[in-house]
Amino acid sequence: MSRKTENGHAGGQDSQTSKNPADKSWLAYILINYRWVFVCFFLLPLSLVYDIYHLARSWIIFKLNSAPKKHDERVKFVQKQVREWNRQGRNTPMCTARPGWQTISFRQPKYKKTLFNVKVNLMDVLEIDTERKTVRVEPLVSMGQLSATLNPLGWTIPILPEMDDLTVGGLIMGTGIETSSHKHGLFQHICVSFELVVADGSVVKCSKEENSDLYYAIPWSYGTLGFLTAVEIEIVPSLQFVRLEYKSVSSLDEACRVFEEETLKEENNQFVEGLMFSLNRGVIMTANMVNSAEPGKLNVISRWYKPWFFKHVESFWGLEETQVEYIPTRDYFHRHSRSIFWEIQDIIPFGNHPVFRYLFGWMVPPKVSLLKLTQGDTVKELYENNHFIQDMLVPMSTLKDALLCFEKEVKIYPVWLCPFKLPKAPGMLRSPSGKQELYVDIGTYGVPKVRNFHPVETTRRVESFVRSVKGFQMLYADSYMTEEEFHSMFDHTLYNQMRKKYDCDKAFPRVYGKVSRAARD
Ligand SMILES: Cc1cc2nc3c(=O)[nH]c(=O)nc-3n(C[C@H](O)[C@H](O)[C@H](O)COP(=O)(O)OP(=O)(O)OC[C@H]3O[C@@H](n4cnc5c(N)ncnc54)[C@H](O)[C@@H]3O)c2cc1C
Ligand SMILES: NC(=O)C1=CN([C@@H]2O[C@H](COP(=O)(O)OP(=O)(O)OC[C@H]3O[C@@H](n4cnc5c(N)ncnc54)[C@H](OP(=O)(O)O)[C@@H]3O)[C@@H](O)[C@H]2O)C=CC1
Ligand SMILES: CC(C)=CCC[C@@H](C)[C@H]1CC[C@H]2C3=C(CC[C@]12C)[C@@]1(C)CC[C@H](O)C[C@@H]1CC3
Numbered sequence: 001m002s003r004k005t006e007n008g009h010a011g012g013q014d015s016q017t018s019k020n021p022a023d024k025s026w027l028a029y030i031l032i033n034y035r036w037v038f039v040c041f042f043l044l045p046l047s048l049v050y051d052i053y054h055l056a057r058s059w060i061i062f063k064l065n066s067a068p069k070k071h072d073e074r075v076k077f078v079q080k081q082v083r084e085w086n087r088q089g090r091n092t093p094m095c096t097a098r099p100g101w102q103t104i105s106f107r108q109p110k111y112k113k114t115l116f117n118v119k120v121n122l123m124d125v126l127e128i129d130t131e132r133k134t135v136r137v138e139p140l141v142s143m144g145q146l147s148a149t150l151n152p153l154g155w156t157i158p159i160l161p162e163m164d165d166l167t168v169g170g171l172i173m174g175t176g177i178e179t180s181s182h183k184h185g186l187f188q189h190i191c192v193s194f195e196l197v198v199a200d201g202s203v204v205k206c207s208k209e210e211n212s213d214l215y216y217a218i219p220w221s222y223g224t225l226g227f228l229t230a231v232e233i234e235i236v237p238s239l240q241f242v243r244l245e246y247k248s249v250s251s252l253d254e255a256c257r258v259f260e261e262e263t264l265k266e267e268n269n270q271f272v273e274g275l276m277f278s279l280n281r282g283v284i285m286t287a288n289m290v291n292s293a294e295p296g297k298l299n300v301i302s303r304w305y306k307p308w309f310f311k312h313v314e315s316f317w318g319l320e321e322t323q324v325e326y327i328p329t330r331d332y333f334h335r336h337s338r339s340i341f342w343e344i345q346d347i348i349p350f351g352n353h354p355v356f357r358y359l360f361g362w363m364v365p366p367k368v369s370l371l372k373l374t375q376g377d378t379v380k381e382l383y384e385n386n387h388f389i390q391d392m393l394v395p396m397s398t399l400k401d402a403l404l405c406f407e408k409e410v411k412i413y414p415v416w417l418c419p420f421k422l423p424k425a426p427g428m429l430r431s432p433s434g435k436q437e438l439y440v441d442i443g444t445y446g447v448p449k450v451r452n453f454h455p456v457e458t459t460r461r462v463e464s465f466v467r468s469v470k471g472f473q474m475l476y477a478d479s480y481m482t483e484e485e486f487h488s489m490f491d492h493t494l495y496n497q498m499r500k501k502y503d504c505d506k507a508f509p510r511v512y513g514k515v516s517r518a519a520r521d
Contacts, residue, residue, distance in 0.1 A: 035379065036348045043370050044363035050370070058124070058145055067124030071138065074122050075195075075203060075229045081118045082227070083201040090506045092116045095514075096169075096223060098140075100521075101373040104166050105174075105476035106389050107520035108372070111509060120169075120227050125149050128235070134192055135235050139169025139228045144334070151330045156238035158184040160333045163340075165368060169228050172219055174476055175429075177391075177441050178333075179271040179287070181420030182263045188219035189423060190234045196226035199507035203229070213426075217498040220428035220490065222475070222515060224508040225498055239289035241298070242271070242332040246316040246323040247284045255282045256400045262286045263396070263419040263438065271332075274417030275313050279407050282417075283313050293326030302331040304361030308339035308352045310414050338365050341445050342414055346387075347371070385455060388412060389445045389478075392462065393420070394471035396438040405465045406442065409458050411450045416443030428511075430491040432470040441474070456480050475515040486512050 061067050085094055097117035100108035122138030125146065129136070135150065135157065144164030150156050161176040172194070176187025184190055193207035194215060204226065206215035217225060247262075249255040259274045262284055271287040301309055316323050327335070338344075344351050344365060351357075351364065375383070388410050394402045396419065406415065418441040422431045431437045448458070460480050466473055467489050473479055481489065490511075499505065513519055 036350075038374070039347055039366050039371070040360060043366040043374065044360065047365070047367040047370055048363050050367060054145070058149075061124055067138070068126045071122070071124075071126055071230065074138075075197065078118060078120055078122075078197045078227055078229060079201045079203065082197055082199070085116050085118070085507075086199075086201060093509050094118050094227075094507055095509070096120045096227065102369045103170065104163055104368055105520075106383075106478060107517075109514065109519060110521050111514060111519055115509070118227060120229070122229055126230065128153065128155065130155070130235075133235050134232045136230060136232050137168050138230055139167060139172075141168050142166060143171075147330050147333050150235060151238055154238055155235045156329070156333075157233050158190050158236050159187055161187060162334050162336055163368070164334060164337055168231055168233070172228060172231060173221060173223050175220060175474060177393075177418055177420055177474075179273040179285075179418055181418060181441075182272055182438070183266050183270065183421070185421050185423050186219070186429075188427075189425075191219075192232040192234060194218055194228060195230040196228055198226040198502045199504055204502075207232075213494060214498055214502070216425055216427040217494045220475070220511070221495060221498075222511045224511055224514065225495075225502060225504055226508075238329055239291045240329060241290050241293050241326045242287045242329050243290045243293075244285055244287040244325050244327055244332070246313065246319075246325070247286075248317045248319050249282045249284055250318075251280050252400060252403060255280075255284070256403075258284045259399070259417060259419070259440075260396055260438075263440075272419050274415075275310060276403065276415040276417065277314055277317060277413050279403065281317055283316050285313065287332065289329060290326070294324075297324060298326045300331060301327055301335055302338070304364070305354070305357045306361075307357070308342070308344070309335040310339060310342050311352055314414075340365050340368065341416065341443070343445055346447065386447055386453075388448050388453070388455070388458070390459070390462065391416075391441050391443045391474035391477065392466045392471055393439050393441050393474065394466060394469050395432075396440050398469040398471070399440050399442075401469065402440075402442055402465070402471075405462060406444055409450065409462050410444060410448040410453060412444045412446040412448055416441070416445075418443070426494045428490045428492070428495060429472060439471070475511075478517050478520070479515055480517050483512050483516075486516070 093115050095111055095115040095117065097119045100112050120139065123140035124138050125141055126136040126138060137146065142164060143161055143166045146157065147160055159176060159178045159180050161171055161178050166176065171187040172191060193205060195203060195205050198204050204211060204214065208215060247258060249258050255274065255276060262269055263272050269286040270289060273285045274282055276282040392402065420439050420441060422429060422437045422439050424431055424434060424436050459478060463473060463481050467485065472489055
């Protein structure tokens with residue numbers, strides 16, 4: 001990765017080497033400058049093998065329909081471990097035994113090494129009920145697995161966060177968002193019920209009707225109220241294609257105006273997304289599912305030789321007329337997966353070159369988990385000092401100020417814009433007005449291009465801005481807030497009541513203890 005930042009440092013990986021090359025061993029030098037060699041010749045094939053294994057396993061299990069029969073047995077195993085923890089005297093709090101490198105968060109959790117690890121290996125689709133319009137799944141079911149299971153049957157979940165390896169459990173205990181969130185809310189809002197094993201080892205079910213206090217407290221609780229063992233999620237019919245309209249915008253004001261207008265046309269636009277390529281240059285996309293495509297306008301973007309989606313979108317910038325394309329629905333859902341949004345350009349800099357795409361495109365992307373596992377201290381340190389990965393959720397009315405803040409603090413483009421509705425409901429995420437409100441997720445991933453970037457100070461300034469506009473930080477990323485600041489961002493009232501009711505104090509850490517930067521490596 002050798003893009004130049006404004007301060008004259010080469011962005012990302014090179015900047016470390018250029019700072020003090022003498023300190024780096026030849027191995028570190030190679031790891032940083034030639035990470036792509038390792039990624040292309042080792043991680044890509046390994047990722048493929050890993051996916052094929054999962055593909056075969058889930059396919060067989062789904063066809064044999066063996067998962068529903070085994071579910072109770074697996075839940076009993078979770079209960080057994082929690083009862084054993086009680087029997088041993090409740091000495092150390094618990095967390096899931098899922099290794100930190102497998103998760104789609106930026107860091108490895110340190111607490112996995114010290115807490116009592118409970119194996120929650122539940123990874124199957126249990127039941128699709130087309131009458132009730134729900135799918136019942138275990139928490140380790142991934143988004144790739146779910147879209148591939150539901151789509152061929154003509155169904156989908158209303159919000160399908162797009163990275164293939166995101167899990168249902170992680171998206172509920174953390175949060176999930178996609179371009180249909182302006183209609184349906186966050187991932188938690190399409191969940192009908194949760195089944196959990198709580199601190200005393202018993203199984204508790206909750207929904208809007210049953211144990212509703214627990215139901216509303218679960219999202220964003222990061223596994224600190226109990227272990228999730230099953231979830232019922234709404235399903236909606238899925239059509240074959242998505243009709244996508246690309247609208248070019250040429251100023252910040254125009255971008256904010258068009259983005260809000262399109263979001264408010266909830267009935268006309270099933271999906272709304274924005275990509276800003278600079279403060280004044282962007283493309284706003286709106287889409288709807290349809291059953292047929294106009295001749296000559298079908299673009300199967302998942303094909304291995306197709307350009308990265310964000311580059312494709314950029315090619316529409318500057319065109320006066322709205323452009324229309326048809327994309328297969330599942331391809332649309334996973335449109336940013338192949339380029340890991342735009343992070344891949346720092347890992348395989350020539351990955352969008354046609355020669356690379358035609359020869360190796362079918363193996364891309366490397367799995368985020370394997371990138372995390374194999375990055376080593378040198379690359380980790382490099383990302384720590386020269387990279388910024390954050391999603392900030394701010395009220396739509398503050399979008400312009402937020403984009404100006406990001407421009408001033410990091411100047412990273414593209415910026416991802418994804419609108420969502422925040423319904424009136426109790427829990428960690430309270431709408432400040434007490435009514436349903438429109439928010440937008442601003443996602444910035446990449447190498448900052450400003451002179452004064454400092455990972456801690458910059459992030460703290462952005463966090464402070466977000467708090468000042470009554471926004472929220474997505475907690476998969478680095479959070480440098482103090483506990484007090486964290487409490488002022490997230491409403492802990494219901495959470496604290498549930499911690500007491502379900503006797504969580506000795507059983508689980510508090511959310512802050514799991515998500516603050518100090519708890520992560
Ligand atoms: C039943 C099943 C379960 C899976 N479970 C997991 C899992 O738990 N974790 C994980 O990381 N990966 C899992 N995978 C693999 C993962 O979904 C794929 O590697 C990934 O979605 C491929 O995306 P793609 O865009 O490259 O493939 P595409 O080009 O979108 O797909 C190629 C073809 O394979 C089909 N296909 C692709 N993925 C699946 C799928 N998941 N199910 C059914 N058909 C599919 C598509 O419909 C298409 O016809 C599973 C695959 C299958 C078949
Ligand atoms: N489009 C989107 O919406 C995107 C979302 N994300 C974020 O990524 C994260 C999800 O990643 P993923 O790898 O799936 O999940 P993780 O393994 O990162 O899990 C996230 C949290 O959920 C807890 N958790 C997971 N499963 C269970 C369970 N069965 N019972 C109790 N607690 C559980 C984990 O607890 P423990 O620490 O004990 O393991 C952890 O604290 C979320 O934080 C999400 O916000 C990231 C990218 C995109
Ligand atoms: C769409 C939303 C809400 C979020 C997308 C976030 C992702 C772009 C990031 C989540 C975890 C990130 C990691 C990396 C890139 C960006 C994410 C996928 C790396 C793969 C970058 C390379 C490092 O060596 C490992 C990182 C792991 C986490």
